[in-house]
Amino acid sequence: MGRNNKTRYMPSMGLAFVEESEMRKLSRLAEDGWLLESFAFLGYKLRRGERQKLIYSMDTYDLKPGEREQYYEMFEAGGWKHVCSHGNIHIFSASPDTKPIYSDRSTLYEKYRRAIGLWRLLTIIFGLTAILSYTLHYISLTNWRDYYLANILFTAFTASLSFAVPSIMTYTAFFIRQRRFK
Amino acid sequence: MSRNNSFTAQQLTDSAYYILLSMLAPRHGYAIMKYIEELTDGEITIGPATLYTLIRKMQEADYIVLGEGEGEDERRKTYRVTEKGRTAILNEIERRSRMAEHGKKAINMQEVDNNGEK
Numbered sequence: 001m002g003r004n005n006k007t008r009y010m011p012s013m014g015l016a017f018v019e020e021s022e023m024r025k026l027s028r029l030a031e032d033g034w035l036l037e038s039f040a041f042l043g044y045k046l047r048r049g050e051r052q053k054l055i056y057s058m059d060t061y062d063l064k065p066g067e068r069e070q071y072y073e074m075f076e077a078g079g080w081k082h083v084c085s086h087g088n089i090h091i092f093s094a095s096p097d098t099k100p101i102y103s104d105r106s107t108l109y110e111k112y113r114r115a116i117g118l119w120r121l122l123t124i125i126f127g128l129t130a131i132l133s134y135t136l137h138y139i140s141l142t143n144w145r146d147y148y149l150a151n152i153l154f155t156a157f158t159a160s161l162s163f164a165v166p167s168i169m170t171y172t173a174f175f176i177r178q179r180r181f182k
Numbered sequence: 183m184s185r186n187n188s189f190t191a192q193q194l195t196d197s198a199y200y201i202l203l204s205m206l207a208p209r210h211g212y213a214i215m216k217y218i219e220e221l222t223d224g225e226i227t228i229g230p231a232t233l234y235t236l237i238r239k240m241q242e243a244d245y246i247v248l249g250e251g252e253g254e255d256e257r258r259k260t261y262r263v264t265e266k267g268r269t270a271i272l273n274e275i276e277r278r279s280r281m282a283e284h285g286k287k288a289i290n291m292q293e294v295d296n297n298g299e300k
Binding site: 057059061070071073074075077078080099100101102103104106107108110111 | 195196197210211212215227228229230231232233234235236237258259
């Protein structure tokens with residue numbers, strides 16, 4: 001965990017898997033005076049600040065530039081302050097007695113349905129690339145006997161697999177979350 | 183996965199019901215949440231993410247329109263029901279009263295049956 005006097009890095013295990021526990025961890029760190037500032041590579045950047053009791057919540061929305069203001073305003077009206085965003089993921093903070101950002105199951109279900117979209121696409125793309133490159137690798141080994149091509153295809157297979165596996169895991173995790181609110 | 187629009191079935195979820203009620207007069211985000219809490223004596227609260235999600239859907243369904251704020255609140259966007267939204271909310275009030283009547287009727291019939299058995 002890299003740290004200096006003013007900022008600190010907190011690694012993320014992936015919001016699809018550990019959303020609640022990471023939000024709680026951010027709360028504990030805020031109590032110690034480490035406040036979430038922004039997303040960082042595979043984690044969060046925290047900044048030294050006043051010790052305070054805060055709760056954090058994550059929401060998902062693909063917003064067009066003109067929609068952002070209205071979206072954040074709505075949260076502010078409910079007592080939630082926008083902290084940071086990355087892609088379609090947005091994090092808000094509030095004082096501990098604030099009501100949750102979602103008040104019914106059907107809209108909570110849609111939060112995870114929106115989160116799934118991108119991951120389903122990535123799973124399909126990398127999954128198909130992996131299957132295709134492995135099949136061609138096998139054919140080039142057995143039928144074409146082109147070992148150079150076979151090597152290239154195997155590299156392509158491992159590369160696409162290394163993207164496909166985390167995509168499938170994230171997709172599955174969001175899918176399970178979505179199912180909970182069906 | 184056919185639950186992406188709760189308005190196609192012409193039946194409103196509880197949250198959508200209260201949100202539409204709050205928009206019978208033009209209101210902005212904070213006023214909507216406050217109004218619903220006051221109307222229901224704190225029994226129902228609507229979270230901002232739930233409100234935002236449903237406002238987008240209601241706009242798509244032409245149930246509500248965005249208007250400009252007035253006076254001090256000029257900057258803030260307000261929402262109000264359209265004719266279509268008004269019809270939907272009136273139908274929903276009717277439907278929900280009928281449902282409550284059905285419930286009372288069932289309870290009364292049950293009580294009559296019980297008394298008959300004694």
